[in-house]
Amino acid sequence: MGSPELLVLGYDPGGAGKNGVAALTMNGGRETSFTMATLDSVDEVVSWFKEAAKGTLPSGIGIDASLSWATGPSGWRPMDTFLRNRYPQARNSVLSTSSAMGSMAIQGPASALRLRGIWPSMVVNETHPKVVQVALRGSRPDFERDRATLVAWLEADLAISLPPIANDHEWDAALSAWATFQGLAGKWTFDLMKLEGTSDLLLPAGPVVYWWPGP
Numbered sequence: 001m002g003s004p005e006l007l008v009l010g011y012d013p014g015g016a017g018k019n020g021v022a023a024l025t026m027n028g029g030r031e032t033s034f035t036m037a038t039l040d041s042v043d044e045v046v047s048w049f050k051e052a053a054k055g056t057l058p059s060g061i062g063i064d065a066s067l068s069w070a071t072g073p074s075g076w077r078p079m080d081t082f083l084r085n086r087y088p089q090a091r092n093s094v095l096s097t098s099s100a101m102g103s104m105a106i107q108g109p110a111s112a113l114r115l116r117g118i119w120p121s122m123v124v125n126e127t128h129p130k131v132v133q134v135a136l137r138g139s140r141p142d143f144e145r146d147r148a149t150l151v152a153w154l155e156a157d158l159a160i161s162l163p164p165i166a167n168d169h170e171w172d173a174a175l176s177a178w179a180t181f182q183g184l185a186g187k188w189t190f191d192l193m194k195l196e197g198t199s200d201l202l203l204p205a206g207p208v209v210y211w212w213p214g215p
Contacts, residue, residue, distance in 0.1 A: 002042075003063045005026060006024075006026040006045060006059055006178045006181075006184075007023065007026075007029060007033060007052070007053060007057075007058045007059060007174040008023075008024040008058065008059055008060050008062070008178075008180050008181045008184065009021070009022065009023055009024075009049055009052070009060070009061040009062070009180075009192070010022035010023075010024070010061065010062045010063075010064075010110075010127075010172075010174055010175070010176035010177030011061060011062070011063045011064065011065075011098050011173055011176060012063065012064045012129070012169045012170075012172035012173040012176060013042075013065050013104060013107035013108050013111065014211055016040045016041070016105075017038060017039075017170050018038070018176075019038065019039040019040065019041065019042070019044065019107075019169065020036065020037075020038055020167070020168075020169030020170040020171070020173035021037050021038075021039060021045055021048050021049065021052075021060050021170075021173050022034060022035065022123075022170065022173035022174040022176070023035050023036075023049070023052040023177065024177040024178065024181055024192070026172075026181075027101070027175055028029055028154065028168070028192050031185055032158055032159070033147070033158045033160065034158075034160065034162055034163065034174060034177075035052060035163065035206055036163065036166070036170040036173060036174055037170070038167060038169055038170055042107050042110050042114060042143040044109050045111055046063070046111065046114045046115060046118070048060075049115065051119065052058070053119075054148065056173050057119055057121070057122070058077060058122050059122070059123065059184050060087075060122060060123035060125055060175075060180045060183070060184050061112075061115060061122060061123070061124055061125065061176075061180065062111060062125045062126075062175075062176030062177050062178075063108050063124065063126060063127065063176060064104075064108070064128065064129040064172050064173070064176050065107065065108020065109070065126070066097045066104050066105060066108060066109075066201070067104075067108055067109055067110075067112060067124065067126045067205055067208040067210075068097075068126070068193070068201075068202065068203050068204075068208060069097050069099055069140055069201060069202040069203075069204060070096075070196070070201055070202075071200075071202065072193070072200075074096045074098050074137075074197070075096040075097035075098030075099070076096045076097075076196050077096070077097060077197075077198070077201060078192075079126075079192035079210055080094050080095070080096060080097075080197060080200070081194070082097040082192060082195060083128065083131050083192075086135075086193055087131055087134045089134060089139070089140055090130065090134040090140050091131045092199040093128070093131055093140070094131060094190055100207060109153070109204045109205045110127045110204070111127040111203070112124050112205035112208070113206075114207045116205060116206055120188050121149050123183075123184065123209060124205065124206070124207070124208045124209070125176075125179070125180040125183055125211055126191070126192075126193075126208055126209070126212075127175070127176040127179045127208065127210065127211050128202070129171070129172040129176055129179070130172070130177035132175065132179055132212070133150075133175070133212065134152055135212070135213050135214075136213060138155075143168035143171050147165075148213045150171070150191035151165065154174070154175075154178065155156055157178075158178070162174075164201075170195050179211060180215070182210030182211060183209065187215070188211040188212060188213050188214075189211075190211070190212045190214055190215045191209050191210060191211055191212070192210035192211075193208060193210045193213040197198065200203070
């Protein structure tokens with residue numbers, strides 16, 4: 001296979017043994033592949049992405065973490081409030097930046113900073129795979145319970161067979177890459193980073209987008 005025309009990465013931060021990564025490769029519309037892994041640290045994640053790229057410039061990365069910070073009460077951001085109000089069945093999955101675990105508050109921005117140092121022009125997209133599945137499928141998923149149905153859904157969308165997915169961390173990383181591809185391809189044009197009030201947010205890793213499937 002020649003150099004891919006499009007490479008999109010996905011990352012689900014977590015503790016040791018809970019860092020899910022994914023790389024979505026598209027070669028001129030003729031061949032599509034997904035690779036995934038579970039790793040221990042941001043350093044391992046960065047090394048894995050560099051190996052997955054093999055010299056190719058990734059078009060974008062989707063990171064399931066808070067990539068912007070709010071300085072108001074409890075650290076609530078406009079996009080968090082929007083998602084909690086729009087999808088009440090998933091509101092417990094949407095946390096303020098002050099309530100988020102260290103993996104979301106630290107490892108997500110840290111990975112974006114490291115990767116920006118390697119690929120400065122790469123688009124960085126915040127994602128929320130669990131809530132995006134509610135937006136698209138109407139219910140909050142459980143990967144272990146719904147594995148067959150969820151995998152079949154993504155395979156049908158991409159017209160490929162996915163490799164074995166070890167856990168929900170790899171699944172969230174794969175969906176983060178897929179969601180970023182939707183934005184890069186112009187299929188999702190609604191950007192939660194353009195909601196009213198987002199201009200006041202701090203961007204520790206530089207400019208980011210937050211593509212979402214419809215207003």
